[in-house]
Amino acid sequence: xxxxxxxxxxxxxxxxxxxxxxxxxxxxxxxxxxxxxxxxxxxxxxxxxxxxxxxxxxxxxxxxxxxxxxxxxxxxxxxxxxxxxxxxxxxxxxxxxxxxxxxxxxxxxxxxxxxxxxxxxxxxxxxxxxxxxxxxxxxxxxxxxxxxxxxxxxxxxxx
Numbered sequence: 001x002x003x004x005x006x007x008x009x010x011x012x013x014x015x016x017x018x019x020x021x022x023x024x025x026x027x028x029x030x031x032x033x034x035x036x037x038x039x040x041x042x043x044x045x046x047x048x049x050x051x052x053x054x055x056x057x058x059x060x061x062x063x064x065x066x067x068x069x070x071x072x073x074x075x076x077x078x079x080x081x082x083x084x085x086x087x088x089x090x091x092x093x094x095x096x097x098x099x100x101x102x103x104x105x106x107x108x109x110x111x112x113x114x115x116x117x118x119x120x121x122x123x124x125x126x127x128x129x130x131x132x133x134x135x136x137x138x139x140x141x142x143x144x145x146x147x148x149x150x151x152x153x154x155x156x157x158x159x
Contacts, residue, residue, distance in 0.1 A: 003153075004153050011052075013042075016047065023038065032076070032149075050146060063132050070115045071086075072155070073154070074108055075148065077105060077147060080139070084135065088132050088133055090131065137150060
């Protein structure tokens with residue numbers, strides 16, 4: 001696996017007037033160094049998400065990941081469902097993405113998200129792995145408390 005060294009940042013629906021709250025923190029979780037996303041998702045004021053995300057290249061430049069088959073990561077969660085969302089140069093609206101979901105089980109697990117499994121959201125395009133820009137992990141869509149830790153995120157090849 002080709003390890004990534006993300007500079008995670010916290011983003012919430014506050015950017016659109018929502019009232020969800022949370023934070024990210026670097027912590028040791030079950031013996032692993034991880035970045036933890038925790039908070040409360042609220043649907044008030046048309047909100048509904050908290051997110052930790054990073055650009056693959058500073059300044060948001062395109063990164064060609066076509067030599068790889070998908071994203072792999074170690075995840076520890078609260079048993080709930082989370083989204084992984086990828087943004088490429090194909091997208092020009094903040095609500096557009098290529099996405100898949102996963103369950104953050106309450107123990108460390110290896111998760112693989114094949115690029116071929118990504119679903120286009122609010123864009124009429126298929127995922128183009130030659131122009132990846134950003135990766136995000138989200139708790140979204142319904143009111144809840146969220147806790148998910150991510151460690152060792154990278155690109156994997158099926159070979």
